[in-house]
Structures are given as C-alpha cells and as structure tokens.
Amino acid sequence: MNYKDISRIDNSLRPYQQQAKEAIFLAWDECDAVMFQMPTGTGKTRLFSSIISDIKTWGVQNDEDVKILIIAHRIELIDQISENLERYKVSHGIIAGGKQRDLRYPVQVASVQTITHRNNLDVAGDLNVNYIIVDEAHHCVANSYKKLWDMYPNAKKLGVTATPWRMNNGGFERVFDRIIISQSIQSFIDAGWLAPYDYYSISINSEIQKEINSITEFDVEGDYKISALEKKIDTTRIRAQLLDSYLKYAKGKKGIIYSISRKHSDHICQEYREAGINIVRIDSKTPKDERKLYVDRFKKGLIDIIVNVDIFSEGFDCPDIEFIQLARPTKSLVKYLQQVGRGLRPTAGKSICLILDNVGLHFQFGLPNSERDWEKCFKGDSHITTRRSGSGQSPMGVQKERNFSEGTDEMQLIVGSHREIGKNNNQWSEKDLELLKTLYEEKQCSVEVLATIFKRSDEEINSKLSEIISKQ
Incomplete structure (x- = not known):
C-alpha cells in the first residue's frame, strides 16, 4: 500500500x-x-x-x-x-x-x-x-x-x-x-493565523535580572530549582514590580500569569486581589470540576487572570487571551515558547497580544518569532543554548527588601507589533557598542538574541561584532 x-x-x-x-x-x-x-x-x-x-x-x-x-x-x-x-x-x-x-x-x-x-x-x-x-x-x-x-x-x-x-x-x-x-511563527503572524504582539521586558542590567543571574542551583534536567527561584524571585519587591507592570500595561485585560510554585501563585493572587483584580489560581492539584469552572468563567470574562504553574503551558486553548505575564525564570525553551504561544491565538476584537516578560527570558531565547533551526535541534546539534549568563560567578549579596512600587526596574518595549526588527538604520551609539560588547563577550548572548535586543538584523550584529573584534 x-x-x-x-x-x-x-x-x-x-x-x-x-x-x-x-x-x-x-x-x-x-x-x-x-x-x-x-x-x-x-x-x-x-x-x-x-x-x-x-x-x-x-x-x-x-x-x-x-x-x-x-x-x-x-x-x-x-x-x-x-x-x-x-x-x-x-x-x-x-x-x-x-x-x-x-x-x-x-x-x-x-x-x-x-x-x-x-x-x-x-x-x-x-x-x-x-x-x-x-x-x-x-x-x-x-x-x-x-x-x-x-x-x-x-x-x-x-x-x-x-x-x-x-x-x-x-x-x-x-x-x-x-x-x-x-512555517515559522513570523510567517503565521504575517498570514493572520497567529496574532502579532507587543513585548515588554526588564533591562539586562536590572536588579531582577541580577537576582536571576545569581542563581546557581539547578534540578536534574538543568532548569532552576524551585526552592532557589522562590528564595530569589518570590519576594515582596519583585511581586510589587509584577503588579506595577500589569497595572501600567495590561489593566483590564484578560490573561495568564506563569508562576514558580503554588506558594508563589498564592502570594501573587493575594496582592492582585488587594488591588481589586479578579484572579484565581489553578494548578495540578486543583480538582477537575473546579478547574473547569474557573476556565469557563475565564472564557466568559468573569475572571480577569488565571495564575498557574505550568498547567497551561501545554494544551490550553483559549484564543481571546489578551496578555501573558512571565513571572517564572526558566532554562527551558519549550516552556518559554509554549507559555507565550498561549497568547498568540487570534480572535475577533483582539488586535495584538501583550507579553510582559518580568524575568527577562528573551535575553536567553530571543523573541517568540525569532528564527530557530529546528532541524539542528532534532539532530542534537542545536545552536539554541541556555547559558547561565554569568550566573554563579559574582553572586549577589543578600539584599534588604524595599518598596518596589512604581518600579525602579522599569519595563521597556522590546518590540512592538507595528515595528519590524532589522529596519533600524540609526547609527550605533558608544553606549550601544559598549553594551553589545559586554553582552557578547561576558554574557555570551547569541547573535539571534542580540538582534532582538538591539532591533537589528543578524547581518548588522555580525558586522558590528567583527569590527569590535578587529580593533582588539
């Protein structure tokens, strides 16, 4: 046959x-x-x-x-x-x-x-x-x-x-x-099968990113240990920044927050509820009937936000999600793309998806629509790495918690749906060149990641790196 x-x-x-x-x-x-x-x-x-x-x-x-x-x-x-x-x-x-x-x-x-x-x-x-x-x-x-x-x-x-x-x-x-x-994610976006997005994230030099980079404990699969994440990320000041960024960019929108653990979810729910937001927690221990009730109410607009631990990374289908908030650092490209992908389903009345990356995952993995060589990944010859970005080399000391309201780590628009990466013809500033050198040499960021940070093409990044290396 x-x-x-x-x-x-x-x-x-x-x-x-x-x-x-x-x-x-x-x-x-x-x-x-x-x-x-x-x-x-x-x-x-x-x-x-x-x-x-x-x-x-x-x-x-x-x-x-x-x-x-x-x-x-x-x-x-x-x-x-x-x-x-x-x-x-x-x-x-x-x-x-x-x-x-x-x-x-x-x-x-x-x-x-x-x-x-x-x-x-x-x-x-x-x-x-x-x-x-x-x-x-x-x-x-x-x-x-x-x-x-x-x-x-x-x-x-x-x-x-x-x-x-x-x-x-x-x-x-x-x-x-x-x-x-x-086809690539960008091809699906261009054809209208996936929604465009605006992507906000923290700075590479932010205090939150420094906390993440200082983590040196990893599980057997190579991802961050939950206990280490809770210690570094589940803090009053970082949760306040999480809430601040939601109120600034996504208030009134319907979305999903990806958290570290059940305890982290509870803390997020408490602070969001105190701000008048209708939020619920769902995880693997939530009874099936209760979970179904929450999801149905969420789809009808009766619940604003669902905060969860991985449960909606695979297999959750709700096209009218308006924002995704990333509150959990990870070394897993799979987790990252599945989480942001939950917001890219298009639906009537939804012009874009808003992605709030409060833990700087794009520095490690690029943007959702970055080109990825899946053939190499399949063969085990992947150029997509999860370098620790210097973590463990200069551990941060224990810092006294402080009020993070209004955020000293301002979120920045990394790329908007109305702009295209690779069409930035501005001259390089000395500050940008210094940052490019630092990210490449010390943080070991890939060309793909650097292209998303500086909103330039891979060719421009490679050209500028060649100039920097030739002058050394």
Missing part, C-alpha cells in the same frame, strides 16, 4: 494543515517514525484528528481493522484530545488512571504512564496497534516512550510538537526517523 493514498482533502483544514497532512502520509511511505513541528496555536490537534479520520475511512473502504493509539503524558492533554475527537465525531476509548475503559473502540487515547505500566501489559498487547500518534512529542526521549516503541515495533508513528528541543541539546534521531518542519 501507499500511505500517501490514504490522505484525503479535508475542507475543514487550513491550507497549511492540509499540506502538513499530505507531507506526513508521504513520509510514512519512506520511514516508520515521523516528528512534525508546528507552532503553538496553529492547530496540531485538529491536524492529527483529520489524519485519524483519513486512516479510519481507509480502513472501512479496505475492510481493514485499523487500530490507532493517541498518547499524551498528562491528564489535561488527554481530556483536551478526547474533547477534540468528540467534536469531530471520532468515537474512542480512554486508557488512563481514574478513567472508565472501553477497549472496543479502534481509537484509544492513553496516558503513556498507564499504557506502559507492567499491570497493563496484557491490555496493551491486545490492542494490536497500527498507528501511534504522540502529542507534545518533545517528551519522547523518556524511557516510557522507548517501552511504547518496543511494544509496537511495526506501528507507524507520528509525534507532534511545537518545540523539538531538549535542554541538554540532545536530539531525537534515536526515536524518530525524520522531522517535518512547518
């Missing part, structure tokens, strides 16, 4: 989704395991729902009993996938802890932890899966996914993700045979 012949024209898909679907089926004619990259907010779940529909239709036409397994790593994602499948009339069962199972359906949505657990090996073996589709496939290097691959060696496999990146800069070639890469 030719897998490309399974693909059908689906008029409910956007043109780029239809093209992606055809490319995936064509790739299956040449290999077994394909990773597909497409930005947050552009409809990956809708895409693989259409792929499932095509496979089921082909099975009916050819009297084939085709079995499809959809895999996710969190119950929130399983619920979202299930809701999407129901919306597109795809009958299915669910295999996950606490869920009633019905194995009669040829399509099953499963938790990777549940399906690979030793207590479920008989259930998994009886499925006789022909296709495996993995949501948020950047997790696929985990041992549980290796077990899954070994359980179904002959199944065609598809992993979808917005961010084929690993914190250790390792690749995915031991899991997937190839990667298919979609």
